Amino acid sequence: MIKTDILIIGAGPTGLFTVFEAGLLQLKCHLIDALPQPGGQCSEIYPKKPIYDIPGFPEVLAGDLVSNLMEQIKPFQPGFTLGERAQTIEKLEDNTFVVTTNKGTKHQAPIVAIAGGLGSFEPRKPLLENIGRFEDKGVAYIIKDPEIYRDKKVLIAGGGDSALDWSIFLADVSKEVTLVHRRNEFRGALDSVEKVQRLKNEGKITLITPAEVIGLEGDKQLETVLVKIAGDDEPVRKQIDNFIPLFGLSPKLGPIADWGLEIEKNAIKVDNTLDYQTNIPGIYAIGDVNTYPGKLKLILCGFHEATLMCQSAYQRIYPDKKYVMKYTTVGGVNGFDGSKKEAPKAVVKVIE
Amino acid sequence: MSDIKIKIKDREGVLHEVDAPTDMNMNLMEVVRSYELAPEGTIGVCGGMAMCASCQCYVISDHDLPEKSDDEDAMLAEAFYVEDNSRLGCQIHMTSDLEGLEVVLAPES
Numbered sequence: 223m224i225k226t227d228i229l230i231i232g233a234g235p236t237g238l239f240t241v242f243e244a245g246l247l248q249l250k251c252h253l254i255d256a257l258p259q260p261g262g263q264c265s266e267i268y269p270k271k272p273i274y275d276i277p278g279f280p281e282v283l284a285g286d287l288v289s290n291l292m293e294q295i296k297p298f299q300p301g302f303t304l305g306e307r308a309q310t311i312e313k314l315e316d317n318t319f320v321v322t323t324n325k326g327t328k329h330q331a332p333i334v335a336i337a338g339g340l341g342s343f344e345p346r347k348p349l350l351e352n353i354g355r356f357e358d359k360g361v362a363y364i365i366k367d368p369e370i371y372r373d374k375k376v377l378i379a380g381g382g383d384s385a386l387d388w389s390i391f392l393a394d395v396s397k398e399v400t401l402v403h404r405r406n407e408f409r410g411a412l413d414s415v416e417k418v419q420r421l422k423n424e425g426k427i428t429l430i431t432p433a434e435v436i437g438l439e440g441d442k443q444l445e446t447v448l449v450k451i452a453g454d455d456e457p458v459r460k461q462i463d464n465f466i467p468l469f470g471l472s473p474k475l476g477p478i479a480d481w482g483l484e485i486e487k488n489a490i491k492v493d494n495t496l497d498y499q500t501n502i503p504g505i506y507a508i509g510d511v512n513t514y515p516g517k518l519k520l521i522l523c524g525f526h527e528a529t530l531m532c533q534s535a536y537q538r539i540y541p542d543k544k545y546v547m548k549y550t551t552v553g554g555v556n557g558f559d560g561s562k563k564e565a566p567k568a569v570v571k572v573i574e
Numbered sequence: 575m576s577d578i579k580i581k582i583k584d585r586e587g588v589l590h591e592v593d594a595p596t597d598m599n600m601n602l603m604e605v606v607r608s609y610e611l612a613p614e615g616t617i618g619v620c621g622g623m624a625m626c627a628s629c630q631c632y633v634i635s636d637h638d639l640p641e642k643s644d645d646e647d648a649m650l651a652e653a654f655y656v657e658d659n660s661r662l663g664c665q666i667h668m669t670s671d672l673e674g675l676e677v678v679l680a681p682e683s
Contacts, residue, residue, distance in 0.1 A: 267625050340615055349654050381651050409648035469652050473619060488615030
């Protein structure tokens with residue numbers, strides 16, 4: 223059981239900044255995120271795109287904003303459970319919560335802050351009616367352990383970075399790699415596109431374009447895929463062991479929707495007059511995942527919500543402690559790792 | 575008067591005729607959201623960067639639309655339910671040329 227003061231669900235910019243504000247109040251944080259890396263949408267969807275409305279940054283790339291936040295919260299030593307989705311929540315008699323992920327990792331905290339953005343990112347599944355039957359029986363949407371594909375015949379579908387990168391990687395591991403895409407053009411880093419071109423020329427990757435997988439066949443295990451090349455009447459039947467469709471990820475609110483929280487317009491209703499608490503005391507929702515009159519889904523609003531939420535969380539954990547907010551310029555930043563940042567003292571010296 | 579009239583069929587098949595401003599730097603996805611013709615969180619997920627295809631629509635009137643950018647073209651190459659007349663709503667800017675535009679929202683995926 224992982225124990226912490228504030229359990230943050232979602233490691234996007236709002237979740238990350240919560241660690242800083244909590245840290246100033248000497249509260250420890252742990253973050254859960256379904257993606258394998260922190261940063262949420264900023265890292266997953268648009269790391270190379272600029273943002274122009276972060277106060278004090280005339281322009282910052284989304285990926286750089288995430289790196290800066292990670293640097294800023296480092297002294298407060300946040301814990302991370304990445305690549306796992308928060309699945310269930312249970313309230314214990316001592317008023318703490320236990321959140322369990324889809325992989326069974328348990329976390330306990332008196333405060334839960336949902337900073338889940340648009341939800342957890344789930345793979346987009348191609349529209350093949352029997353695809354569900356072959357999931358984990360030859361079909362996978364995410365590559366967790368590439369070793370599974372050693373000496374196998376693999377077919378990857380998709381035209382983006384992950385389709386290109388995994389085709390390159392598996393070309394050395396698998397017996398046979400086929401890449402199917404609806405266009406002749408691929409959208410990816412130039413380097414990856416060129417590498418796939420080279421591997422194709424060397425005969426290590428078979429490219430089928432413009433084409434689409436239109437059917438799956440097999441008894442207990444996937445055995446054959448039907449690939450239809452644009453312009454052809456009949457599909458080609460291809461014997462394979464594994465089919466890996468990589469069509470990107472789309473966010474879904476997911477299991478959080480069943481936690482008994484008040485939901486409106488795919489978002490969690492909170493009290494915006496006070497502290498962004500949900501209808502369940504001790505559970506807060508901040509950033510894009512919440513809604514209230516006048517809500518704006520902006521990173522800068524998430525930062526503000528995180529700040530107020532942490533003050534409320536502190537009072538909830540320590541109802542009898544007296545506390546007033548202190549400027550970082552005055553109080554400095556005292557990390558849990560023993561680091562200390564503070565404003566340099568003015569020099570007092572006589573000028574003769 | 576800088577509004578144009580456009581027709582949008584939502585995902586339930588209901589037709590809406592709405593006024594879209596041409597002076598607010600708005601795109602079709604934002605018009606759909608402003609009239610709440612699709613639930614929040616199911617359209618414009620990436621915010622309008624041509625990176626999610628949640629605002630895909632089929633253009634059924636014969637308006638001369640601007641060419642697709644490489645980004646839009648690549649995104650549509652990876653989206654589902656794509657037809658020849660598919661476009662991303664976030665890449666269609668409201669201009670006076672689009673008076674009478676008719677679109678159908680593509681299914682959620």
